[in-house]
Amino acid sequence: MSRSEQDSKPTRSQSFTELISELRVAQKEETKLLEEIKRLKQEKQALEVDLGQMRRERDLARAQIVSTSGEKSYEIKIMEESYKQEISLLKKRLQWYAENQELLDRDATRLKDAKEEIEKLKLQVDRLRTEAGNQSLQQKKRLKDRAADAKRIQDLERQVKEMETILKRRYPNSLPALIYAAAAASETTGDTSAKSNTIDFLERRIKKLETELEGKDEEAKKSLRAMEQQFQKIKLQYEQRLSELEQLLAYKLMNEPQKLHDSKASFTATEQELCSAKEDHQITIKKLQTEIENLKNQNSQLELKKCERDEEDLQTIEYQVEQAHAKARLVRLNQELITKSREIQDLTKTVERLQKERTTMLNQNSSDKTDNRKKSTEILKKDILATSKRNSSTNEPFPDTLDDKIYQPHNFADSHISEVLQENARLKDELERLSLEMSQQRVKSQTALAHSESNLQRTKEDTAEYIAALKASHQREMEKILCQHAVEHSSSKVAVLNSQISSQEILIKHLQEQVNELQRDQESLPVSQMREEVLQKEMAKLLEELREAKERQSPEMKHFLCLERKIKYMELRHAQREQELQQVVQQTRLVTQVQQTQEVEKWKTLAQLKNQELEKFQMELDSILDVLRELQKQGVVIQVPVSGGLNLPERYWKT
Template sequence: LEQILRSRNPNSLPALIYAAATSASYEDAGKMSSSSRITALLERRIQRLEAELENHDEEAKRSLQVMEQQFHRVKVQLTSVHRLRKQQLEAAAGSQSSVVQALEEELYRVKQSHKQKEKSLHEQIESLQQQLKQKVKPFVLQALLSPGRHQRQAEAAFGVRLERLNQELAKKTRTIQELKKERRNMPSAPNTRAERRSTETSISRAVVFQISKMQLAGGTRRFFSCFLLTGSHISEVLQENEALKKQVELVLLQSEQEKEALKADAAQFEEQLSTTKAEHFRVLDHLRATHALEHSDSKVAELTNKLSTQEVGLPHQAASQLKEMQGCKEALKISRRREDALQTQLTKLLQELKEAKEASSSEVKLLCTLERKILNMELRHQHREKELQQVRAQLTPGDDLQSELEHWRRLAQDKSREMDAFRLELDSILDILRHLQRQGAVLPTPELAIPQRS
């Protein structure tokens, strides 16, 4: 305060009063100044400790908030990535299953159509064979029983019918062979060996059937030629008839054998069909496996690999983040302990300061009140100076002289009043100081030199 008063108003009354107080002894002043220095030091330490505590609290709060924000951010990112991977996997699996189902349905339709064609052709062949057998028997019987011109006509009609039926049979065999070729060209075609066997058996059957027909036709011709011969003995005719009957029996036996062979072939074909079905299912499974293997290097596999790696990495990341959080918690605990210790030190220092203030004398209290009053006076003086500067800045050169004069007159009156109030305050301060000197109180001496009055 002395230095402020001297720097502001070196020739003022308070400065002179402080200069007059330098005549007191330096020893008592040193004691009083030491006590004031101790209190100031304690106050400074307390303020510094409070500032450090506040800084530590703020830093701990900020670090906690940052860690929580990072943890929530990482958690949200991981959950969003996990959901995206799941959705992509589900979409890829749905698209693959739809493609496989469409392929299976198309293959099933093709198989059904081929099966229906085969059945219809087999039925047509069986019906034609039955019609042929039914029509061959009456002609043979008629040829055996009724000789003459009718036999020749029947033989001619039978030959024409037989040729037509042979042509139809050739057409059906061609269509069967074409269907078998188409079936071979299919992706799920049966074994080639089974097809070759079936074709060979069908060809052998057709050859046997044609040979039997040729034998029948030759027998009937021979029979008819025998009847046409003149001068032949009845015994020869009977012998020829017996031979023809034996041939007919042989043909019937051959037909029965052919029926048995056809049944065996039908059983064999059924077995072949079952084997082809098994092979077809095996080929389907193989195609599915190859399709899955071909598409295993696509986005689905990449997504599954990424998902697995992320699932493996998630626990490690969570563990590392938990370790970091635990380290932060431990650091926070240590900072809280330090804060508690500093708080206890602060309470102790405040208690000591309170005790020191209570132990101080009434003169020190009066000095403190005087210091406060002086500070208030200086603040008011600074405020008035600021107001004057604002008024000077607001004034313009174009104003009337009369208004300026009145304004400055009011300002001078206000300043004179303030000076009177200031003098009264200074007088009261001087009276207090004289009263203190009379009682024997020692005032602190300033270290600076006494300014000389100009």
């Protein structure tokens, strides 16, 4: 038993030591596990933080996806609207192409008519030259024929005068004497017929001038229409630009409220400038609209004057002077319209520039805040160092002024004072530039006024020349009439020859003047052709501008153009009706004249027959009286009854 106990003691001690060692190992493992648990907990916390960040990123990504999808839908809508606008613009272009084609066709017809007139004038020139060449031969033949005719006419006139004197002596109250008096009165009617010829010539001249005035009125209407369309184009561009800028402002106000809060002062200044520019633009638009209405009223008044002028045929010269004044006024008003459109363009350019500066300021304010602060501090430090170096190096007589000009940051709380000063300087420069532009525009307006005054003076001189030419032509016609009258009523051969010579000289002068005029026309033909080419080029440019302006027209302008077309159509119908009425009146006049001439000839024939019968009756009476005288000489007494029979005078019965 003792041996077993002795053996068990060491085994127990060994197991105890083993247990202690195992316990130590277990404790070490436990500490390791606790450290691992702590580490895993830390990792778990880090993973939870990462998971939260991932969830936030996921939410942000979802929000960005939603915002981008909204922006894309908005962009798609904008694209659809732009495509619709382009489709409408293309439709408008098609309409304007058709209208421009009609205008080109009209111009082509006018050019054809002008070419035909030029060819006719050339043919007339050739014909006049040939007539001038053959006229010398014809004059010799005419002189011989006229000499023979003059002798015969003198003999016949002498016989007629003898017969008339015989008739007057015998029967002063007879029908031939009355016919002779009527022939003397018809000579006065010949003068009236000559006057009627001059009146017809003046009426033809008036009609020609009226057609020329109508053409010039149409050209003025076309230029007015082009100016109105250019004005509408500028107005539409300005409105579109304003709407785009307002949309950009709204978008930036929605997305960047903090930037707008920081740069509120600059925005208010630019908005005030925009408002002032808008007000100026609206004022100019109103002025131009009033001027356009005035021009339309003036055109209507001119048309009314034209209608009244058709009734007053003899007041052509005064009407031409008024028309010249009205044309000069139209030219002046067109020049004023051009200057106003230039002012509008300048204002639109300034507004666009201000809006661009506003957008750039919006974009730069947010990004340049921190940079501006850093730069301002660095610049201030550099300025202080530079001023100290200058004061130490150079001994200037007024150092206090430089010390006063040093920037001190504790005086100003805002860091953007340099930007404000720069903007102030820039705005001053713009003010000076605008004042210079205004002075230039005033000078231009003064030059335009001088040009219009010169045009007025030129028109007055042209009217004076035209009046002098009319007076000269009237004097020539009066001389012709006097020469013809002298030829018809002269008895001597010398007077006839002198009158023929004077008439031939007048004809030669008239033909020479016509030849000179035709030569001048031929010399002015190339100049007019060059002018036509220049005008055609200008017409092409204006048509392109018209097309661009008509592409961007409003429905009100379309309605206005439709009304203009209707008015033109009504005017054309009115002119056609007036022409038809004039033709009917002329036909009735011709019919009445023919009837009157027929009646006059009929009465003349009746008068001649009665005269012949009276002459026969007188011959029979003379023969009866001769028989009675012979019977009375023979002593035959004839008793005459008291009632009835012939009441012969007593002198026939006395011996």
